[in-house]
Structure formats: C-alpha cells, structure tokens
Amino acid sequence: MYAQTCRGARRSPGIGPLRCPTADQSCKGARMRKSIRTGAVFATALALAATGVGVASPAAGLFGEAEINPIESNLASKYWASASATGGDDTAHFAIDQDASTAWIAAAAGDALTLDLGGAYNNARKLALEFPDAGAVYQYTVEGSADGQTWSTIADESESTQARAGGVHVFTVEGTRYIRVTIQGATEGARLGITEIAVYNYLRDEMVLGADMSWVDGDTRQYWVSPLEADRGAGPHLLDVAKDRGMEFTRLRIFNEPRNEGNGAVLAVPSQGPARSLAVAEQVVDRGMQLGIDFHYADSWADPGKQPKPRAWAELPFDQLTDAVYDYTHDYVGQLIDQGTTPDKVAVGNEIIHGMMWGSEAQLSADDSAPVWSGANPGYFRNQAAVYQSQPGGGILWQYWNSEDAGERALYLESFDRFTTLLAAGISAVHDASPETKVELHAVVRNEGYDGRTGLEMTSEFWGQVLSRLEAKGLAPDYIAHSYYPEWHGSPEVMERNLQTISAAHPEYKMTVAETSYPASGANGAPMPNSTYPRTVQGQADAIQRVFQMVNDLPNHTGAGVLTWEPQRWQSMFRSVPGLTNTSEPHASIDIYNKSAATHVVEDRVFSSAGVGEELTLPSTVDVLSVADGVVSPAAVQWITTGDETATAGRVEVRGSTEFGTIVAIVDVVPTVGVEVTPRSLAGKVYLSVAVTNTYDVPVSIVVSTAYGSKTFANVAPGATVSASANSRLTAVPAGNVTVAVTGESVSETKSVSYAPFAIGG
Structure with a gap:
C-alpha cells in the first residue's frame, strides 16, 4: 500500500509516495492524502440497476447515506465478449455494441446469433433481448452452453403471438460461456434480428x-x-x-x-x-x-x-x-x-x-532512472548503504529490460x-x-x-x-x-x-x-484522479x-x-x-x-405492445430465480397505471411492484389500422365485410385473413380505406376473428378483430 507522503522525502519518479512511520512513530509535517453497474442494454436498465435482485434494507444506525444494491453486470458489454451468427454475421457485433440504433440482422428465419462470453460463468443468471421493430411479434429460442456443444434451453418463445420489442429471462446453466438465440420468425415485414443482447452476472459465493x-x-x-x-x-x-x-x-x-x-x-x-x-x-x-x-x-x-x-x-x-x-x-x-x-x-x-530485499544490485544504478537504485528509500537503506547494500538481494534490474547488450541482459535475467x-x-x-x-x-x-x-x-x-x-x-x-x-x-x-x-x-x-x-470525504467531493x-x-x-x-x-x-x-x-x-x-x-x-450478493434474480423488465387507444394488458406475475437453488417461481406484480398510457404513439414505461422490488413494463404504443368487421346477408349466405383504413403516414400492404378466405391489398395510401368481402357459404357463422397484417416502411402490425355469431333471420 502506498500510504502517507512525508514532506521533504525523496523518491524515484513514478514509484509512488513514501510511507511515513507506523502508528507508533511520529512523522512531523506528514499529511495523509485525503482526498453498476456496467453495460446495461436499455436506458431503463440503468434506472433499474437495483431491481430484480432483492430489496436492500435501510442502513439504519450507520453514518451517512448509501444505496447499496447487489452487484449486477452485463457480461456482453465486456471487451472480451464476442458475437457470431449463422446468417448476417457481418452485423453480429452490433448486438453487443451497447447501441440501440444498430442491430444484427439475420439473413432468414432460423438464423442464430451466438454470444461468446470469453469464459465460464456460474452466476450468469439473467439475459435480456431487444428486437429491431416495435409492435412486431418475434418468435425465438434461447439456449446456453458451457462448451458450445451441449446446449440447455433457457427460453422457448417459438410459438409466441405476443407483439413485444424484447424479452428478459432468468436461468441457470452451470459454467455458462455461450448463449445462442435463434430467430424462428417474426411478423411479416419485420426485420429479423437482435438490437442488443445482455447477459447479467452476479457475485459468487466463493468471492x-x-x-x-x-x-x-x-x-x-x-x-x-x-x-x-x-x-x-x-x-x-x-x-x-x-x-x-x-x-x-x-x-x-x-x-x-x-x-x-x-x-x-x-x-x-x-x-x-x-x-x-x-x-x-x-x-x-x-x-x-x-x-x-x-x-x-x-x-x-x-x-x-x-x-x-x-x-x-x-x-x-x-x-x-x-x-x-x-x-x-x-x-x-x-x-x-x-x-x-x-x-x-x-x-x-x-x-x-x-x-x-534489495541489496548490492542497487549500486548498478547511480540515480533514480531505475526503481532499484542506491539512493532509494527508506532513509536507512540510503544512509546505511554499507550495511543494506553490502550483499546481493532480490531487486529487479528493470533498467536492463530492453537492453541489447548481452552483459546487461544477463544482469537482468540474473536479478529475476x-x-x-x-x-x-x-x-x-x-x-x-x-x-x-x-x-x-x-x-x-x-x-x-x-x-x-x-x-x-x-x-x-x-x-x-x-x-x-x-x-x-x-x-x-x-x-x-x-x-x-x-x-x-x-x-x-x-x-x-x-x-x-x-x-x-x-x-x-x-x-x-x-x-x-476509496475516500468518503475531501476535496469538496471531487473524484479521485482517474x-x-x-x-x-x-x-x-x-x-x-x-x-x-x-x-x-x-x-x-x-x-x-x-x-x-x-x-x-x-x-x-x-x-x-x-x-x-x-x-x-x-x-x-x-x-x-x-x-453485494443477490439472493434472487427477477425478470425486472417486461415488454409489451398496444395500439393507440387500445386497452393495455400486462402480466400479473414475473419470474423470480432463487440464487441458492436455481428454482424459478412466479412473483405477483401490482402495476401502477393511469389509464392514458396508450393515448399517443411512442414508448412508455409503466412501473409495478413485487416483494422483490420495482418492475418496469416497456410498452410500445403503435399506430394501428382501423378495422371494422360487419357480418351481413347476401343471396341467402353470410358474408363478412371487412373495412381497413391505413392510419399510417406511409403506404402499406394489407392482408385480410378470415376463416373463409383472404385478400391482399398492395400500396394502400395513407388515409385510404380498402374493403374485403368473404363469403362463408353458410346461413349462420359462429363467433370468430379477422386477422389484418400490415407492412410498410418501418411498419409491421398484426391486428386481430373479433366478431359475434351471426345467422340469417336470427
């Protein structure tokens, strides 16, 4: 430890200040030199660095204030992590560049991104994904592996029908080194890929x-x-x-x-x-x-x-x-x-x-051009050189490190x-x-x-x-x-x-x-150098x-x-x-x-999507992993909503609470086409009449799908309405749904609208 600096003491440049005497010694004029989390993928994650790992109790009875949360760090942000892909490999690195404006873009459904953490981690317990397009359904699987050969399933969302721009999953895979995300599919027109992937590490018991x-x-x-x-x-x-x-x-x-x-x-x-x-x-x-x-x-x-x-x-x-x-x-x-x-x-x-235990080797440097030299501190080493520098010791002769002289190189190696x-x-x-x-x-x-x-x-x-x-x-x-x-x-x-x-x-x-x-006071609170x-x-x-x-x-x-x-x-x-x-x-x-050690790791962020003016639906529970045994169980969430979250398009955050701390829902409120479904009678049969209005500000393609057929409309102008009529060839139809898929520049929406049972003459 570099300790106190004594006035008037000499030292070699770049070696650090001298120590003053121990607690039993006096040092006149001496002065004591007074003075996380990393790589979160989403902006919300920075604000939520404390959540998902248990609630820290107040530091009652201790001096000052400090909010101390369990350590959580994003391994994907480390410089030794790397990413590769089976398709679109030239963009794979964008998935771990900590920049939400870039993304890995797959070549086709079924392509996989593999994250190499650079080594094994037993306490990697949570991962987070963000996808390129808001309002789209993404279907994917996530696997973990210690060796890149044997894989364990972490999450299977291959049959998902939920529109969301990301996902958080808690997991336990012994010795995790590799994470593989396979994009199975997405809403038609949505970009296949990953904007960011994060894998979070927690403090190990053996530390x-x-x-x-x-x-x-x-x-x-x-x-x-x-x-x-x-x-x-x-x-x-x-x-x-x-x-x-x-x-x-x-x-x-x-x-x-x-x-x-x-x-x-x-x-x-x-x-x-x-x-x-x-x-x-x-x-x-x-x-x-x-x-x-x-x-x-x-x-x-x-x-x-x-x-x-x-x-x-x-x-x-x-x-x-x-x-x-x-x-x-x-x-x-x-x-x-x-x-x-x-x-x-x-x-x-x-x-x-x-x-x-420096000795006579210090005599080989006459000045402070080397760390080990005859005038080095402490004072008695310098002033009693006949004693302390009389016999060889274990000082390293760094001054000959780069020497091309054979004799000096020999002295360097002999010192080691x-x-x-x-x-x-x-x-x-x-x-x-x-x-x-x-x-x-x-x-x-x-x-x-x-x-x-x-x-x-x-x-x-x-x-x-x-x-x-x-x-x-x-x-x-x-x-x-x-x-x-x-x-x-x-x-x-x-x-x-x-x-x-x-x-x-x-x-x-x-x-x-x-x-x-690290000091808790001094210099009016200014940080220490570096x-x-x-x-x-x-x-x-x-x-x-x-x-x-x-x-x-x-x-x-x-x-x-x-x-x-x-x-x-x-x-x-x-x-x-x-x-x-x-x-x-x-x-x-x-x-x-x-x-600093987490007892539980929580699915602290959930992702959802809703159309402008639509009712917001959020999950009633989130997953919680017990670090002690790896068991995942649900935790009830109480959401704090105002009712106007979907009033306008954009990304909104809704906070909720669990017994483990705060949870945040990241909701993409997207423009949505206007859809009206009207069953009617024509020539003794039931027809479904579907009217779709393009509410976007760009031309779109619209696919209307019913149980009785589908129809595609290309290049529908902003504000325009198209109509489709599907003949059931029946005199009565049960309740059902009409699915409308909309794609265009930066537009990808799938909307399902229900209709009631209808019978002619009923």
Whole structure:
C-alpha cells in the first residue's frame, strides 16, 4: 500500500509516495492524502440497476447515506465478449455494441446469433433481448452452453403471438460461456434480428471480501455499529464491527523487527511485529474470520518504492539470506499453527513488482532512472548503504529490460533468478509448515510503465519471468494479486482490462485485489484522479463495489476476492463520533460487504405492445430465480397505471411492484389500422365485410385473413380505406376473428378483430 507522503522525502519518479512511520512513530509535517453497474442494454436498465435482485434494507444506525444494491453486470458489454451468427454475421457485433440504433440482422428465419462470453460463468443468471421493430411479434429460442456443444434451453418463445420489442429471462446453466438465440420468425415485414443482447452476472459465493486491518494491533478506539443508539450493535472491537458488517477475511502484515522508516531505529512498541501479530491473529480466528499473513520481509514498509532487507539479514551472503527467508517463514507459520490460528493464505512479499530485499544490485544504478537504485528509500537503506547494500538481494534490474547488450541482459535475467530464489524459499517454507495454507504473490500494475513500456507490459513481463521460474521449481503460488488505487493505477476500466489480460495469460492461477480503497470525504467531493466517483459515502460504496465487480467478472471464475486496505484509517470507512471520546462508527458504505450478493434474480423488465387507444394488458406475475437453488417461481406484480398510457404513439414505461422490488413494463404504443368487421346477408349466405383504413403516414400492404378466405391489398395510401368481402357459404357463422397484417416502411402490425355469431333471420 502506498500510504502517507512525508514532506521533504525523496523518491524515484513514478514509484509512488513514501510511507511515513507506523502508528507508533511520529512523522512531523506528514499529511495523509485525503482526498453498476456496467453495460446495461436499455436506458431503463440503468434506472433499474437495483431491481430484480432483492430489496436492500435501510442502513439504519450507520453514518451517512448509501444505496447499496447487489452487484449486477452485463457480461456482453465486456471487451472480451464476442458475437457470431449463422446468417448476417457481418452485423453480429452490433448486438453487443451497447447501441440501440444498430442491430444484427439475420439473413432468414432460423438464423442464430451466438454470444461468446470469453469464459465460464456460474452466476450468469439473467439475459435480456431487444428486437429491431416495435409492435412486431418475434418468435425465438434461447439456449446456453458451457462448451458450445451441449446446449440447455433457457427460453422457448417459438410459438409466441405476443407483439413485444424484447424479452428478459432468468436461468441457470452451470459454467455458462455461450448463449445462442435463434430467430424462428417474426411478423411479416419485420426485420429479423437482435438490437442488443445482455447477459447479467452476479457475485459468487466463493468471492472472499475482507480487509487488511493490521493497525488493529494496539488500536484502543471503541468501534460500534450504532454508538448513539440505545442498542449500539456490534462492538467495541474493530473486528466485531467488521465481522458483523460482512467482512470474511483479515490480512495482517508482518515486519521482521519494526523500525523507524527514517533512521532505522528499533521501535519501542513493535507494532505489526511477529509477537504482537500472533495475538491479533488469535483475535481474528476467534471471531470466525479467515486469516491472511503478509510477510513484508522488512523492518518497515515494503512497497514498489522501497524493499529494504531486515537489518538482521542485511549483511548475509545470498545463500544465507535465502536460508533465513525459509527458516523465518517456516518458524512463524509454525507458531501460528501451534496457537490454533493456521493461516488460510500467506503472501510472500508485498507489492513486489520491483523485487524484494534489495541489496548490492542497487549500486548498478547511480540515480533514480531505475526503481532499484542506491539512493532509494527508506532513509536507512540510503544512509546505511554499507550495511543494506553490502550483499546481493532480490531487486529487479528493470533498467536492463530492453537492453541489447548481452552483459546487461544477463544482469537482468540474473536479478529475476535471485528474486525468484527468495520467493521459492518463502513458498517452500509455507508448504512445508502448513500444506493446506494457500500462497499468494502480490504485485501492482503501474499507471505508467518503465523505459517506454506500459505498466501492463511491465507487469506482464514480471509475471512471465516469475511464474515460469517458480513453475520450473515446482513452487508456483496459488494466487496472484494486485493493488488497486485509482490515483496510482488508473481508471476502473483500465484496471479491469489489466486484470483480465494477466488472468488470460495465466489462467491456472486465482486472482485477487489484495488492496483497494476509496475516500468518503475531501476535496469538496471531487473524484479521485482517474475516477468518476465522488468523495462521498455513496461514492465510496460505489467505487469499492466496482472493484468487487471487476474481480468477480473475470472469466472462468479466476477472480477470488478483494480486500480493502486499513478501512478504519486510510480513506476510512469509519468516522469519529462527535461528542464521544475515542469512539468510531462505520459509514453506511461498509454494507457493501453484506449487500453485494443477490439472493434472487427477477425478470425486472417486461415488454409489451398496444395500439393507440387500445386497452393495455400486462402480466400479473414475473419470474423470480432463487440464487441458492436455481428454482424459478412466479412473483405477483401490482402495476401502477393511469389509464392514458396508450393515448399517443411512442414508448412508455409503466412501473409495478413485487416483494422483490420495482418492475418496469416497456410498452410500445403503435399506430394501428382501423378495422371494422360487419357480418351481413347476401343471396341467402353470410358474408363478412371487412373495412381497413391505413392510419399510417406511409403506404402499406394489407392482408385480410378470415376463416373463409383472404385478400391482399398492395400500396394502400395513407388515409385510404380498402374493403374485403368473404363469403362463408353458410346461413349462420359462429363467433370468430379477422386477422389484418400490415407492412410498410418501418411498419409491421398484426391486428386481430373479433366478431359475434351471426345467422340469417336470427
């Protein structure tokens, strides 16, 4: 984590600000840097982002206001999704371009559009379709598949007679990767195709959400959910509140021998040291939370701008340094196990994009043209160079990355060899001490790269060099992790692309965001750099939930979890309670941990069509899918209508309510031809006389169909009336219907008009 910026401190350009001392240290003049849903197909979907996934209860007792809804994201909008078709393939991409003015147009009935989500998704639970022409009947089937070979039916509307411009379907298909929509037919004259298709993903149960809360060591504040209420809720320990609000995982950083970052002096109170962290680990496990250990392998902060060796190891030859890493790691994990706090995960190093435990290799760069150089921070690394830079370490010599000089290229590769040798020692120690404990390696993707390369190119090179070496040793990690702070690592969209690119290159590894945060105040609410979220309680909730979403959306379920960094201190999710000494309460944003997962997914939009002035008919129920068991059941809808929804042509929205939240009907009110049906007697037989008036402003073709024959009229002018007479050859006819099909430029209407029984002389 990049933490505080100390005035007067020197740093290498582009590496990030320096850390100030820990909570036990002073830092005169230091200043703390203060400061969804995606891809909805329809405009209505943006307004309804909260609906269809259960109702969020008010955040009573928490500070501030934040509307927190279960995460829902449109996978079809991701850049890694693609579409193909059996007919009209050159327009297939228009079905996922998030532009309602474009469409995939099939070549003929029976053509299919196939959406490839780029990987498997177990929690893809809803899809939405929109068709090109309002007022038309579309007949279609929807199927889902994990492999593109075996298909499961999601929806069968092949016999539909309902005019509607779209459809929403809830479903469960294990490991969904492909969605296939086959257009079986449509009203004569209507365009066959799809304007937009959306497939919505929801938070998986296995996504682990938590925080690094290392500063709980020695924290004497009281934390309460509702400190001003008679029932204050969970507290007074920070971990009580964290667990109560849904955090599942706590990470603790470990400094070998905590020291002042400026001068290297041993701290009187060794916060986040091995002994004190053992006690905190017990507090974590006692509350039923998962435990993570983050070895910095340093006596003070280790991050991209500084990776000092521990003082006790600083002058060790490299082979002895490697042994020290193994022994220390093995011993500490053993101590955790002995006290009943076996860690669920161990991070070997912290933000190690430039290596770790820097040593004499820093002397190869005389200035800050490279991340690892002799004048790097912390202060004691620079000022006590005879100690800390006396022996080789694990710093990466990025300055030789692109060198064409054979000697410099050799130095570059040797630096990775040393670095991964140290990593292998730590990983091996964890495996030997606790085979069930998972291992994580934690880097960053810099917002800018190095030596003309992008940050993503640099991190991709890092993982390629590191993982290939560790795999060769049989010591690959279980997780690869990154930090994400928009001010240093780019916009959410950039970070999402970074994560997906790295995950696609190394699909065998689970991926996490090991650190993230966002401020709830500061800068008059202006967003952080590279962000659109305001610095408010709501903005904090939205920004962090967006990180949950980007990790959850990684294909093939590689995204495994997200941790916020020190939420009680850094860009805090808490505030000091006015009038109460030493007491904090959480912001309403903290409920992202317990409200981000959907319990139900609802058919939250229905599509309908009606003629101008006709009675509006809407469904009495919508489908609801239980995420827990995949069962779909009906939910009653109470619609709120005014009676004038069909007064004029156009698209109108009608809202309704269910026990699961708001539902919206999207109704296309279309002009409709005037039709009059009159049974009459002629020559002793019953004739049906049908008069049709073209109420459209363009010429149309009209087909009148009865049980006793049909007749076609071509190029009927606007306002003109045509008449058809059908001879039943009967003296009496039962009640029936006359169907009128109208087609023309941007016109496609089918209208059915009923008539009563009629008998001659009756």
